[in-house]
Amino acid sequence: MDTKSRQFNLAIVGLGGMxxxxxxxxxxxxxxxxxxxxxxxxxxxxxxxxxGLVPYESFEAVLADPKVDIVLCATPNDVHREIVVRSxxxxxxxxxEKPVTLSSADLQAMIDASKQADRLFVVHQNRRWxxxxxTMKKVFDEGLLGEVFRIESRVHGSRGIPGDWRQEKxxxxxxxxxxxxxxxxxxxxxxxxxxxxxxxxxxHVTNELVDDGFCAELTFESGLxxxxxxxxxxxxxxxxxxxxxxxGTAVIHDWSLKGEMVRITDWSKNDAVPIRTAAGxxxxxxPRTKDTIHTEPLPVVKxxxxxxxxxxxxxxxxxxxIVVKLDQVMRVMKLMEAIFASAERQQVVDFE
Amino acid sequence: MDTKSRQFNLAIVGLGGMxxxxxxxxxxxxxxxxxxxxxxxxxxxxxxxxxGLVPYESFEAVLADPKVDIVLCATPNDVHREIVVRSxxxxxxxxxEKPVTLSSADLQAMIDASKQADRLFVVHQNRRWxxxxxTMKKVFDEGLLGEVFRIESRVHGSRGIPGDWRQEKxxxxxxxxxxxxxxxxxxxxxxxxxxxxxxxxxxHVTNELVDDGFCAELTFESGLxxxxxxxxxxxxxxxxxxxxxxxGTAVIHDWSLKGEMVRITDWSKNDAVPIRTAAGxxxxxxPRTKDTIHTEPLPVVKxxxxxxxxxxxxxxxxxxxIVVKLDQVMRVMKLMEAIFASAERQQVVDFE
Numbered sequence: 001m002d003t004k005s006r007q008f009n010l011a012i013v014g015l016g017g018m019x020x021x022x023x024x025x026x027x028x029x030x031x032x033x034x035x036x037x038x039x040x041x042x043x044x045x046x047x048x049x050x051x052g053l054v055p056y057e058s059f060e061a062v063l064a065d066p067k068v069d070i071v072l073c074a075t076p077n078d079v080h081r082e083i084v085v086r087s088x089x090x091x092x093x094x095x096x097e098k099p100v101t102l103s104s105a106d107l108q109a110m111i112d113a114s115k116q117a118d119r120l121f122v123v124h125q126n127r128r129w130x131x132x133x134x135t136m137k138k139v140f141d142e143g144l145l146g147e148v149f150r151i152e153s154r155v156h157g158s159r160g161i162p163g164d165w166r167q168e169k170x171x172x173x174x175x176x177x178x179x180x181x182x183x184x185x186x187x188x189x190x191x192x193x194x195x196x197x198x199x200x201x202x203x204h205v206t207n208e209l210v211d212d213g214f215c216a217e218l219t220f221e222s223g224l225x226x227x228x229x230x231x232x233x234x235x236x237x238x239x240x241x242x243x244x245x246x247x248g249t250a251v252i253h254d255w256s257l258k259g260e261m262v263r264i265t266d267w268s269k270n271d272a273v274p275i276r277t278a279a280g281x282x283x284x285x286x287p288r289t290k291d292t293i294h295t296e297p298l299p300v301v302k303x304x305x306x307x308x309x310x311x312x313x314x315x316x317x318x319x320x321x322i323v324v325k326l327d328q329v330m331r332v333m334k335l336m337e338a339i340f341a342s343a344e345r346q347q348v349v350d351f352e
Numbered sequence: 353m354d355t356k357s358r359q360f361n362l363a364i365v366g367l368g369g370m371x372x373x374x375x376x377x378x379x380x381x382x383x384x385x386x387x388x389x390x391x392x393x394x395x396x397x398x399x400x401x402x403x404g405l406v407p408y409e410s411f412e413a414v415l416a417d418p419k420v421d422i423v424l425c426a427t428p429n430d431v432h433r434e435i436v437v438r439s440x441x442x443x444x445x446x447x448x449e450k451p452v453t454l455s456s457a458d459l460q461a462m463i464d465a466s467k468q469a470d471r472l473f474v475v476h477q478n479r480r481w482x483x484x485x486x487t488m489k490k491v492f493d494e495g496l497l498g499e500v501f502r503i504e505s506r507v508h509g510s511r512g513i514p515g516d517w518r519q520e521k522x523x524x525x526x527x528x529x530x531x532x533x534x535x536x537x538x539x540x541x542x543x544x545x546x547x548x549x550x551x552x553x554x555x556h557v558t559n560e561l562v563d564d565g566f567c568a569e570l571t572f573e574s575g576l577x578x579x580x581x582x583x584x585x586x587x588x589x590x591x592x593x594x595x596x597x598x599x600g601t602a603v604i605h606d607w608s609l610k611g612e613m614v615r616i617t618d619w620s621k622n623d624a625v626p627i628r629t630a631a632g633x634x635x636x637x638x639p640r641t642k643d644t645i646h647t648e649p650l651p652v653v654k655x656x657x658x659x660x661x662x663x664x665x666x667x668x669x670x671x672x673x674i675v676v677k678l679d680q681v682m683r684v685m686k687l688m689e690a691i692f693a694s695a696e697r698q699q700v701v702d703f704e
Binding site (some may be wrong): 017018021045048073098126127128130131132149150155156158159161162166178179187196199201203204206215217219225231232233234235236237238239242244248249250251256260262264265272274275277279280281282283284285287288290293302303305311348 | 369370373380384428444450464478479480481482483484491501502508509510511513514518531549551553555557558567569571575581583584585586587588589591594598600601602603607612614616624626627629630631633634635636637638639640645654696698700
């Protein structure tokens with residue numbers, strides 16, 4: 001029996017910023033190579049040539065090339081469905097950028113096409129490999145803070161919404177679809193159980209056409225509450241992660257994973273010197289003294305994003321189970337639809 | 353005409369932590385003196401003696417003393433109503449600690465008693481004089497951030513709820529009544545216009561009987577959203593204030609007023625070097641470079657809490673208008689009731 005893995009050829013459809021990120025990443029992955037690319041923009045066809053790729057002359061040419069095993073769809077969001085379905089029908093396996101598409105009905109059609117063609121269809125939820133997420137997941141899974149009752153996940157920028165297709169509704173722009181799809185996917189992996197209630201609001205600070213930020217509170221059946229927030233007009237950022245347990249708090253401030261855990265060491269020592277402000281005093285809100293708490297570094301988890309493609313190849317070969325499952329992707333899509341509905345109606349929406 | 357202010361005598365009913373704070377503060381106020389106190393606890397009667405006060409032998413003795421101009425009610429919240437109404441009926445002016453009482457119906461009865469007796473009834477919303485609040489109000493009023501679209505006001509401690517009557521529902525315990533009454537009062541003074549929607553949730557981390565924290569989102573008719581949060585199991589605190597405008601962000605981290613404003617200087621410079629994380633890259637969330645933003649100190653506002661009592665005395669003398677108005681106090685009370693209702697029903701509540 002030959003245990004050596006076979007070689008996989010991948011064609012990139014849509015060679016923008018993310019398409020090129022895939023090209024660079026795949027260069028560092030064994031048994032996988034980019035065999036070509038196609039982009040509707042001539043400048044990006046030239047970019048392909050400049051980087052040693054052979055550009056296909058059309059999307060149809062990609063589909064017609066028998067050496068293509070996997071199509072990567074990295075186009076604007078509104079054409080994902082067509083590209084994915086046609087690629088599957090042409091017998092290709094498909095990796096699709098996130099958000100997979102613009103509605104759960106679209107996604108169902110894509111899933112159906114995948115089943116019919118008996119080909120792998122997987123969504124590039126790459127931020128499952130982000131180390132800030134994996135570190136908070138470890139804190140949660142190992143119960144390092146005691147019972148967790150609240151998790152806050154924020155992504156704050158101050159550049160407004162990008163000036164490309166991401167600011168147009170018909171192309172699937174907006175921050176719920178762009179960043180919400182990551183933070184929601186992470187939160188649903190982090191917290192077990194059903195999401196019972198969703199309340200959300202959106203902002204239109206720099207853009208009227210699509211949301212340039214949102215805030216969503218999820219209530220899980222356990223009672224745990226999760227706050228998800230994305231902002232693009234935040235000139236001072238609040239922490240990327242903030243997790244509250246009965247016995248401590250964990251925080252990750254930024255992309256560099258600067259953060260800490262502060263845990264209680266002695267509940268019985270509860271006396272406080274009141275804090276005086278201009279107008280009064282407070283004992284309740286007096287900071288704890290060092291003798292009852294312990295500040296510790298986070299148990300940082302390292303990751304290798306190349307594992308995404310390694311898992312894709314192993315799944316195609318029947319040697320592994322796919323990590324990014326379609327039912328998970330569907331759940332996130334439906335949750336985004338609930339967030340849109342809640343924000344529009346200004347009401348709490350029942351979810352699961 | 354005698355322009356010299358007359359001398360006012362104030363009797364303290366309830367000489368706990370806050371009652372004693374009043375005693376100390378009044379020592380530094382001209383034309384006002386504490387003429388005695390009453391507390392149902394013998395130890396606090398002794399405390400009065402130890403600090404040079406003559407303790408009254410009963411609440412009735414306070415009311416019967418003609419030299420008492422003003423009664424300060426600083427008891428647990430559930431007996432405010434009785435003490436305030438009886439004091440007014442005895443012809444005394446009344447200063448009442450916050451929260452003024454436990455329901456808007458109670459408050460209405462107290463307001464009615466004040467009108468009937470033609471005596472001043474004022475609530476000690478002392479945190480209107482807190483310098484963090486006054487500083488953020490200046491940032492807002494002077495439009496230093498451009499149009500403000502979101503304000504977050506957080507008070508985070510990690511000592512659980514106090515172990516005294518504040519953990520009992522029948523005494524009016526819980527953090528909505530204890531700290532919410534301040535932060536809501538501040539927010540309603542800060543933001544003009546009606547509050548249209550209220551969504552709130554409460555926590556019971558260290559206490560089952562009363563809320564030991566809450567989170568409330570208010571939507572104003574202008575579209576501005578305000579988040580109010582109080583927590584008592586937060587071992588790492590998020591900033592006390594966070595204000596987002598179209599052209600900048602202001603933050604106050606803690607009681608010492610540590611904070612800053614970051615404002616945009618050049619919207620046209622928008623290019624970014626993408627941030628790389630373990631699993632991907634982002635241009636949208638790349639921090640701004642120094643050439644397009646300006647970080648500035650906050651325009652710190654100083655205050656003198658003694659102005660509260662100076663205003664009370666001037667109002668009694670007909671020389672000033674009362675600062676803490678009863679219709680404002682009633683509005684906050686009704687907003688707290690909306691917060692309780694929203695949290696219980698897990699629904700958005702229409703407010704004004």
